[in-house]
Amino acid sequence: MTIATKRRSVRVGTLALTLHLLAFSLVAVAQPTGKVHRIGFLRYFACPDQFGFKDLRQRLGELGYIEGRNIVIECRAAPGKWEELPALAAELVRLNLDVLVTEGTPASLVAKQATRLVPVIMVYVGDPVASGLVSSLGRPGGNVTGVSMNANEIVRKDIELLKEIAPGISRVAVWMDSTNPSHLPAFAAMEATADRLKVRLQRVEVRTATDLDGGFAATLRHRAEAVAVYPLSTMPVDIKRIAEFAIKNRLPTVTNTAAYVKEGLLAGYGPNVPDQYHRAAIYIDRVLKGARPAELPVEEPMKLDLVINGRTAKALGLALPQSILLRAVEVVE
Structure with a gap:
């Protein structure tokens, strides 16, 4: 082997080693440390x-x-x-x-x-x-x-959405838990928008599943024409009960929790x-x-999403405005 050949071999070997070390270092940077x-x-x-x-x-x-x-x-x-x-x-x-x-x-x-x-x-x-x-x-x-x-802004949109779905409503029962520190400020924000829309809000305290029957009775007693549901300390089966109650009594429902729409509430507007x-x-x-x-x-x-439950809309006999259906990212059927 000539001296020139040996030099080329050394250079190739050095380059290969350098590339190998570089690749190893890049992998190390891309991955979190070895700690669990x-x-x-x-x-x-x-x-x-x-x-x-x-x-x-x-x-x-x-x-x-x-x-x-x-x-x-x-x-x-x-x-x-x-x-x-x-x-x-x-x-x-x-x-x-x-x-x-x-x-x-x-x-x-x-x-x-x-x-x-x-x-x-x-x-x-x-x-x-x-x-x-x-x-x-x-x-x-x-x-x-x-x-x-950003719940205070979202609930303002929720009441506007409810009014868009059912323009004739004037009384809305708001199912909430005042022991949740975010609910009272959200209710105040929603009430300011409701006043502008000539809608009267009626607080219905529902903390756990044991309060559902009382919530149903209060909603009927207040002669509510629609229901807004804040995040509650309940299980999915309880939200289904609320949805069934609302459908039975022909009450459109709105929420800012997308999971509740999957359980049967009519419309949800909130964070993706x-x-x-x-x-x-x-x-x-x-x-x-x-x-x-x-x-x-x-x-x-x-990202804020509008989700509609198409089955619930049909059960309520509601023909949703095209403007709402076009804005919805999902229609549950």
């Missing part, structure tokens, strides 16, 4: 419920976090039993979490009370400033940040569910890489 991160999830819905959960897992996977490989997700939930949330939050905090995801205002408040050290990423929260979760949207200031529903949980996953990624929640601004909804 422990993520807590304090839910509003039941843990097996795929509402939002599958979207959170999907986006985490796209970011390189795979359950059983480099993350463990510890889920706790008490659907219909908010009084159990403090004990569940304390249980999760004892697991030495790297981050805690919370679903809804009550769960988020409980988590904030349970820990000042574990980063908390909230999702599906009505008004995080008014409820005391953060100091401001731009600078949360504590260990809590995440995604807001996958988007809320995809963005929560991005917060998780940033926190696991060292970002401080106090310095991560709270984000408001970027």
Whole structure:
């Protein structure tokens, strides 16, 4: 072998080694560290419920976090039993979490009370400033940040939607739970819009499934012509009961929770569910890489969806305006 040939072989070998090391370094940068991160999830819905959960897992996977490989997700939930949330939050905090995801205002408040050290990423929260979760949207200031529903604006749109569906209505029963810190500010915002539309709102307190019969009676007693349903501490079967009651009594229904439309309520307008949980996953990624929640601004909804239940519309004998059907991202049949 000539000297020139040897030199070429050395150069080729060196280049191959350099490319190999470069490729290895790029893979290392693209992947999260070898540590197994422990993520807590304090839910509003039941843990097996795929509402939002599958979207959170999907986006985490796209970011390189795979359950059983480099993350463990510890889920706790008490659907219909908010009084159990403090004990569940304390249980999760004892697991030495790297981050805690919370679903809804009550769960988020409980988590904030349970820990000042574990980063908390909230999702599906009505008004995080008014409820005391953060100091401001731009600078949360504590260990809590995440995604807001901007509920006060959404409920204004909900009552406008209800009036568009049924222009003749003048009395609307609002099913709500005033122990949920986001409900009273939302009701005030909805009432301001209702006054403009010449609609009278009537509060109906429904905290758990045991209050449903009383809610039905109150709605009939107030001679409501439609029903608005805020997020409640109930199970899907309870929402089906509300939908059946409304259909039986020819009452159009509206909500800001898309899952309720799937259970039979007529119309829902609110944040795009996958988007809320995809963005929560991005917060998780940033926190696991060292970002401080106090310095991560709270984000408001970027995507808002209108969902219509076509079966319910038919059962109510409603011919929905074409303008509504064209705006709907989904019509459940």
